[in-house]
Amino acid sequence: MIRIAIKEGHSWVNKTIEKAGISTNSLAIMIRRKEENIVPNGDAIIKANDSIVLSVSEYDLKGEIKLKESYINKQHKWCGKCIEKLKLADDVLIALIKRGDENIISRGSTTILEDDIVVTYVSQ
Numbered sequence: 001m002i003r004i005a006i007k008e009g010h011s012w013v014n015k016t017i018e019k020a021g022i023s024t025n026s027l028a029i030m031i032r033r034k035e036e037n038i039v040p041n042g043d044a045i046i047k048a049n050d051s052i053v054l055s056v057s058e059y060d061l062k063g064e065i066k067l068k069e070s071y072i073n074k075q076h077k078w079c080g081k082c083i084e085k086l087k088l089a090d091d092v093l094i095a096l097i098k099r100g101d102e103n104i105i106s107r108g109s110t111t112i113l114e115d116d117i118v119v120t121y122v123s124q
Helices: none
Strands: 002-005 026-033 036-038 051-056 065-071 092-099 102-104 117-123
Touching: 002 102
Parallel strands: none
Antiparallel strands: 002 051, 026 036, 026 051, 065 117, 092 102, 092 117
């Protein structure tokens, strides 16, 4: 299971579970809204500041991918830089940025900040 914090501006805000584009390999099993736990159906509307708990299938890496977490301090070469400006090897992808309680799916325009934890994977 994973929990996703839905912040203002997230692409899922004001969409139903069915229309949000949640992976078909996952199931929204709970929406936490303020102090309320909601067991959603496909018509449940996702609001800003919700937390969504997804049940996801386990991925069998079979040795093909290596995951690595990197803590970004002020001196790290990525600190303050936009992902699209980084010179990453062709087989390296920034998959996720952990920023406080938030898990950010990175885009080229995402800026890496001090105290982020950057999850990269390398195909082997």
